Amino acid sequence: MINRIVVGAGYGLKDWVAQRATALVMAVYTLILLATLGAIGPSNYDAWRAIFANGFMQFMTFLFFVSLFYHVWIGMRDIWMDYIKPDGLRLVLEIATIAALVGYAGWAVKILWRL
Amino acid sequence: MAEIAIKKKRPKNLDLPSIRLPLPGILSILHRVSGAVLFLLLPVLLWLFQQSLASPETYAAAKAVTNNFLVKLVLLGLIWLYMHHFCAGIRYLLLDLHKGIDLASARLSSKIVFAVSVALTLIVGGKVLL
Numbered sequence: 001m002i003n004r005i006v007v008g009a010g011y012g013l014k015d016w017v018a019q020r021a022t023a024l025v026m027a028v029y030t031l032i033l034l035a036t037l038g039a040i041g042p043s044n045y046d047a048w049r050a051i052f053a054n055g056f057m058q059f060m061t062f063l064f065f066v067s068l069f070y071h072v073w074i075g076m077r078d079i080w081m082d083y084i085k086p087d088g089l090r091l092v093l094e095i096a097t098i099a100a101l102v103g104y105a106g107w108a109v110k111i112l113w114r115l
Numbered sequence: 116m117a118e119i120a121i122k123k124k125r126p127k128n129l130d131l132p133s134i135r136l137p138l139p140g141i142l143s144i145l146h147r148v149s150g151a152v153l154f155l156l157l158p159v160l161l162w163l164f165q166q167s168l169a170s171p172e173t174y175a176a177a178k179a180v181t182n183n184f185l186v187k188l189v190l191l192g193l194i195w196l197y198m199h200h201f202c203a204g205i206r207y208l209l210l211d212l213h214k215g216i217d218l219a220s221a222r223l224s225s226k227i228v229f230a231v232s233v234a235l236t237l238i239v240g241g242k243v244l245l
Contacts, residue, residue, distance in 0.1 A: 023204050045174040075150045111165045
């Protein structure tokens with residue numbers, strides 16, 4: 001028999017897994033980018049642009065940004081939950097965080113789609 | 116039974132500054148601080164990324180901005196925060212897998228995180244900023 005008191009909508013397992021999955025994606029991307037920069041050593045605009053105009057890197061960079069913004073949401077939500085006790089203020093900060101991150105996602109698309 | 120356990124006297128120390136934060140603790144709070152700082156500076160970093168890719172002119176302008184010594188210093192600091200978050204995060208992933216959870220290895224791995232993140236910062240910073 002499962003003897004636990006159910007409170008709230010979830011236990012945070014989904015976020016816990018998502019935080020780690022997005023971290024893995026970003027860690028792999030970091031290594032790929034560092035290896036690429038090390039190999040090419042872009043010293044002018046054309047070489048720098050070519051790195052991100054490449055289809056694979058464009059895909060990976062976009063994946064990195066999406067992972068980053070989801071990861072940031074979980075991390076910042078944890079910080080607000082730990083230090084901001086008044087519910088109203090916490091809600092405002094959480095909404096502001098989501099708004100900023102959704103906006104950044106659109107911005108990232110704009111940067112990458114132009115290449 | 117539960118009440119008896121709660122009433123038991125436990126040692127209490129409210130003089131918090133007298134507790135020295137061990138290295139894994141410093142790593143932990145730096146992991147949080149670095150994440151928060153990187154989040155707050157995201158618009159600046161995105162802007163710099165956008166400028167560097169938009170056109171040869173904006174690329175040159177972005178390069179001129181980063182040629183300033185103070186800007187270089189800030190960027191080096193940000194690279195360190197990123198590398199610390201990266202290395203400490205990998206350590207946490209290993210801890211999740213129950214690798215190195217005894218005290219001695221946890222202390223050793225936190226030393227490794229600090230050493231590797233500083234080394235990576237110097238390598239990447241040297242390549243990107245010099």
